[in-house]
Amino acid sequence: MDGACTNVTDAARLVRLLKVQGFSATECMKRIGGPDRYIPSRCTVDGYEWEVRIHPASKRGTDSTNLWVSLLLSLCSRPRESSVEASLACRLVHPSRILETFQEGSAAGTFSYAGECWHRVFLRRRDDLEGYLKDDTLTIQCAIAVLRPLPVPRIPAEEVPVPSSNLHQHLGDILQSKMGSDVTFLICNESFRAHKSILAARSPVFNAQFFGEMKEKSSRHVVIMDMEPEAFRAMIHFIYTDTVPELEKQEEVLTAMAQHLLAAADRYGVDRLKLICEAKLSRGITVDTAGTTLALAQQHNCSQLKTKCVKFIVSTPEVLDAVLATEGYKHLEASCPLVLTELLKSAHGRNAEA
Structure with missing residues (x-):
């Protein structure tokens, strides 16, 4: 059965390659009695300023023996409305095949105030990154999408003629x-x-x-x-x-x-x-x-x-x-x-x- 296709949302999207040079030295950024440290990278999408936080040595759940590469998305601007919907998708990029995805993760959420972060995206354990490092540099492709709801489509009503009062x-x-x-x-x-x-x-x-x-x-x-x-x-x-x-x-x-x-x-x-x-x-x-x-x-x-x-x-x-x-x-x-x-x-x- 044929049917018409209607867009009900729009999205502003930005894709960037983030390179962590001297990756081996980032192991010292692991959490010691407090939150693990991160490497910030800022960008603007749909008029909002965003910060992608790369955590090169973070813990994951109850796994206390392994360190992971993870990322967070944080809103740095105040929402124009009550909130803004956005998502972060990440993948590791192999030096020899730059556009092929070998490890990918994503998270989406509603941001209501400046400084709010959403779910962490875990990519891979540090011990499993062999082959992804070139010259001690790790390349991560990040895609930020900001959702923009479209106005509800309205079917123009045909005006019903009303006779004058009799x-x-x-x-x-x-x-x-x-x-x-x-x-x-x-x-x-x-x-x-x-x-x-x-x-x-x-x-x-x-x-x-x-x-x-x-x-x-x-x-x-x-x-x-x-x-x-x-x-x-x-x-x-x-x-x-x-x-x-x-x-x-x-x-x-x-x-x-x-x-x-x-x-x-x-x-x-x-x-x-x-x-x-x-x-x-x-x-x-x-x-x-x-x-x-x-x-x-x-x-x-x-x-x-x-x-x-x-x-x-x-x-x-x-x-x-x-x-x-x-x-x-x-x-x-x-x-x-x-x-x-x-x-x-x-x-x-x-x-x-x-």
């Missing part, structure tokens, strides 16, 4: 089908069925009516006074779907609907809908609508809409005169006489600037 569509379907409705509103001989929990979640006024101490708490029929059925229907639709299709109609129809809908939204505390209506009205102020829109803004605490209406009305003497002649201004005089003072002050200020 919660408003499902809630709109529930409103349309009237499935599970538990309250009916009566407005001007028209009825609207809805769900108390959804209305209460979106309106603090409905929440107080249905889950507070008001009389509608247990009632399944609620009569709404002083509201246009179309505005109430649009508000209920917004509560379920967070959309207002009625505000996408022609400008003349839009202004009237936005005015009625703003009043309904303010009445039931549907603040987002109120702001949407306020924004729509502020972009469509005309001579014919300025008076009624200003009265609406005053009555329902729409400060930004009110400011825009006042600025429009006093923008020029011609606009002011035209607004004063409309039915909307007469409605403003009758319903909000206090706002007229603000109009006069703004007009006077504009004249003073001119």
Whole structure:
């Protein structure tokens, strides 16, 4: 069966030939009441400094009669991470066949701090080195390998397309089908069925009516006074779907609907809908609508809409005169006489600037 090959590790490797000249004289380096002495050789592998320690006359275990040639690997640098993995492989090199292995040993370990050594590699007894010495020189080939783990290969995940939220569509379907409705509103001989929990979640006024101490708490029929059925229907639709299709109609129809809908939204505390209506009205102020829109803004605490209406009305003497002649201004005089003072002050200020 064919299969793919994947490298999961990498390694930095260094091979060196170490020569111990005057080998016969190293027998005096045997241990006498303490650790045996060694010959150091330093090198750098993978950015770390290492020391290979050659012990030419060391004891091995319980063998007290023979001396061995052994080597140790020591880390001289601090690990970049918590530890570093490394190994030491050694072999004696015959003078006549330099690349052929006649005696080999290896040791590997984890180095956690500078100065740490790992298992000793024993090559051969000193008495068995005949043939490996030339001119009283012993040659040892050492290979140091430092393990470098590769990042775990990751298969890039195919992104699963997630459709946009359609919660408003499902809630709109529930409103349309009237499935599970538990309250009916009566407005001007028209009825609207809805769900108390959804209305209460979106309106603090409905929440107080249905889950507070008001009389509608247990009632399944609620009569709404002083509201246009179309505005109430649009508000209920917004509560379920967070959309207002009625505000996408022609400008003349839009202004009237936005005015009625703003009043309904303010009445039931549907603040987002109120702001949407306020924004729509502020972009469509005309001579014919300025008076009624200003009265609406005053009555329902729409400060930004009110400011825009006042600025429009006093923008020029011609606009002011035209607004004063409309039915909307007469409605403003009758319903909000206090706002007229603000109009006069703004007009006077504009004249003073001119």
